Amino acid sequence: MNVLVINAGSSSLKYQLLNTEAGQVYAKGNAERIGIDDSFIGHQEGDGEKEKLVVELPDHRTAIKHIFEILEKVDVPVDGIGHRVVQGGWYFPESAVVTDETLAEVREVAPLAPLHNYAEADVIEICRDLYPDLGNVIVPDTAFHYNMPEHAWRYALPRDVADGLHIRKYGAHGTSHRYIWKAASEFTNGACHKLVSCHLGSGASLCAIDGGKSMDTTMGLTPLDGLIMGTRTGTVDPATVFYLQRVGGYTVDEVDTMMNKQSGLLALSGVSSDSRDIEEAAEAGDKNCQMAMDMFCYRCAQLILEMAQSMEGWDTMAFSAGIGENSDVIRAGVCEKLAWMGVKIDPELNKVRSGDVRRISTPDSKIDVLVVPTNEELMIALDVEDLLGDK
Ligand code: ADP
Numbered sequence: 405m406n407v408l409v410i411n412a413g414s415s416s417l418k419y420q421l422l423n424t425e426a427g428q429v430y431a432k433g434n435a436e437r438i439g440i441d442d443s444f445i446g447h448q449e450g451d452g453e454k455e456k457l458v459v460e461l462p463d464h465r466t467a468i469k470h471i472f473e474i475l476e477k478v479d480v481p482v483d484g485i486g487h488r489v490v491q492g493g494w495y496f497p498e499s500a501v502v503t504d505e506t507l508a509e510v511r512e513v514a515p516l517a518p519l520h521n522y523a524e525a526d527v528i529e530i531c532r533d534l535y536p537d538l539g540n541v542i543v544p545d546t547a548f549h550y551n552m553p554e555h556a557w558r559y560a561l562p563r564d565v566a567d568g569l570h571i572r573k574y575g576a577h578g579t580s581h582r583y584i585w586k587a588a589s590e591f592t593n594g595a596c597h598k599l600v601s602c603h604l605g606s607g608a609s610l611c612a613i614d615g616g617k618s619m620d621t622t623m624g625l626t627p628l629d630g631l632i633m634g635t636r637t638g639t640v641d642p643a644t645v646f647y648l649q650r651v652g653g654y655t656v657d658e659v660d661t662m663m664n665k666q667s668g669l670l671a672l673s674g675v676s677s678d679s680r681d682i683e684e685a686a687e688a689g690d691k692n693c694q695m696a697m698d699m700f701c702y703r704c705a706q707l708i709l710e711m712a713q714s715m716e717g718w719d720t721m722a723f724s725a726g727i728g729e730n731s732d733v734i735r736a737g738v739c740e741k742l743a744w745m746g747v748k749i750d751p752e753l754n755k756v757r758s759g760d761v762r763r764i765s766t767p768d769s770k771i772d773v774l775v776v777p778t779n780e781e782l783m784i785a786l787d788v789e790d791l792l793g794d795k
Pocket of ligand 1: 727
């Protein structure tokens, strides 16, 4: 089946057209600066050159029409559309076919992720309207964590408040963690039972996966919780929020922006939110960058053990996403802190650069350590195939 995967943001729209059987990517790209000046579509066919197509994109509807026109030239029929939805809230334990009802649910839970869900719901509606013959599927990033045990998802807030406002740990990156489990299971021929999946990108989260089920994860009500990220704080004492307002004089929105966009590696390093820049500066002796990297690895190792505890054991860990797949320095930094637990990696294997799943631990390591390039798009496409049937 040929599936068009769409990942819509408020001013951007990423797409990928791929085949579920072969995993072959026919085309992919990103419509950027939608509703702003200087909009364009970056498009790539197969392994070809990236092209930049300058087009006016006043709204998402225009962007989608352009994308379908571009894809006509690829000459591969689209059999169905999969939509990444950031927040499935209290409605989606798994992916679901788009109907009036499920679309309304995506909008109903949007206050939990206002920057994403409204745009995603609008895009789903536009696709149904423009291409009524194509089925659409909602793939929420939270679905994988929906059935975590209650002791993992419940917060110790007054029950009536928490339940009334649907406050709980929803987590994120669920589609990626689910793919990482699948790839790790296949690579180890089923020898992986209790996996700590480490999705370390500009957004970063860990997931404890026992027999394919999410048992706990580090992101919470929103993606702000857990690990230190590119520009997000990760976990801080929640009272910091009141203190910043009462004593610092910041408004709620200013605190929101500070903690989501101006903190994390960016704030600690004073250089960049990108781990490549930080690694380079740290190597050149920048003390703040060295501290930023050390803190990133410290928190990561600490929370890996929290995930292991939630499964009462672990046999495998997998590094994934931009940092996890590419930075041997961060991988080594994290594993070094876990050496006392019997985690041992081979420095040469750790330095190998490859797009394949690979093992970097030594034969005598107590924990199997893997690098797994994630593929959320393929996971989404497989869900579309499951729900809409093979064509
Ligand atoms: P997201 O999808 O959340 O934007 P990615 O998974 O693409 O994030 O990861 C982006 C981050 O990965 C970048 O900010 C950068 O820090 C890191 N990264 C990407 N490539 C490399 C590399 N070769 N070495 C070190 N870090 C890298």
